[in-house]
Amino acid sequence: KAGVTQTPRYLIKTRGQQVTLSCSPISGHRSVSWYQQTPGQGLQFLFEYFSETQRNKGNFPGRFSGRQFSNSRSEMNVSTLELGDSALYLCASTSSRVFNEQFFGPGTRLTVL
Amino acid sequence: GENVEQHPSTLSVQEGDSAVIKCTYSDSASNYFPWYKQELGKRPQLIIDIRSNVGEKKDQRIAVTLNKTAKHFSLHITETQPEDSAVYFCAASGGGGNKLTFGTGTQLKVEL
Numbered sequence: 001k002a003g004v005t006q007t008p009r010y011l012i013k014t015r016g017q018q019v020t021l022s023c024s025p026i027s028g029h030r031s032v033s034w035y036q037q038t039p040g041q042g043l044q045f046l047f048e049y050f051s052e053t054q055r056n057k058g059n060f061p062g063r064f065s066g067r068q069f070s071n072s073r074s075e076m077n078v079s080t081l082e083l084g085d086s087a088l089y090l091c092a093s094t095s096s097r098v099f100n101e102q103f104f105g106p107g108t109r110l111t112v113l
Numbered sequence: 114g115e116n117v118e119q120h121p122s123t124l125s126v127q128e129g130d131s132a133v134i135k136c137t138y139s140d141s142a143s144n145y146f147p148w149y150k151q152e153l154g155k156r157p158q159l160i161i162d163i164r165s166n167v168g169e170k171k172d173q174r175i176a177v178t179l180n181k182t183a184k185h186f187s188l189h190i191t192e193t194q195p196e197d198s199a200v201y202f203c204a205a206s207g208g209g210g211n212k213l214t215f216g217t218g219t220q221l222k223v224e225l
Contacts, residue, residue: 042217043157043204043218048210048211050211056210056212058212059114100206101162102159102213103159104159105156
């Protein structure tokens with residue numbers, strides 16, 4: 001069974017631009033969560049989607065948004081990029097059978113110049 | 114909201130020794146506590162987890178203990194090997210959904 005995949009793996013953007021990241025969960029998994037990882041703040045929860053609905057949201061500004069499609073693939077969008085948005089963005093998928101057990105994708109490394 | 118504290122931030126042990134990493138959490142509603150291992154440049158990998166109805170869980174050289182009353186849980190690695198060198202994160206989740214609140218990580222170095 002294929003693992004969690006994320007595209008693109010690397011991105012370089014400039015301040016003020018917007019970016020869309022994609023995550024495909026493990027087949028059969030319906031929950032996708034997004035996390036931001038930085039050296040200073042560690043791993044921080046952004047939001048979770050389950051059955052195309054946002055179920056949880058972390059403490060990030062409204063510039064960070066997401067959505068989930070009927071095939072459980074998820075996208076997150078960051079508008080008006082700031083230098084501080086440079087980070088590794090990880091998504092994790094969860095099986096409906098084993099509540100809470102999350103498996104991470106390889107991440108998208110975003111650099112904002 | 115939930116707050117997870119993790120100690121120590123760095124841990125250096127000799128090969129074959131044991132390593133212990135400790136975490137405390139604040140939200141009594143948390144009921145799921147996973148541990149992740151992250152090697153440099155790689156994704157966090159789930160290595161073991163424990164739910165609030167269990168006090169201890171073992172998987173070969175790795176064990177996790179949970180004290181719900183004191184709101185703390187610990188990771189124990191026995192017979193450490195160089196390949197155990199990585200950053201280890203504890204996390205807590207509960208109250209609905211799959212939001213994980215992570216500790217700040219422990220850099221474990223296993224020296225030959």
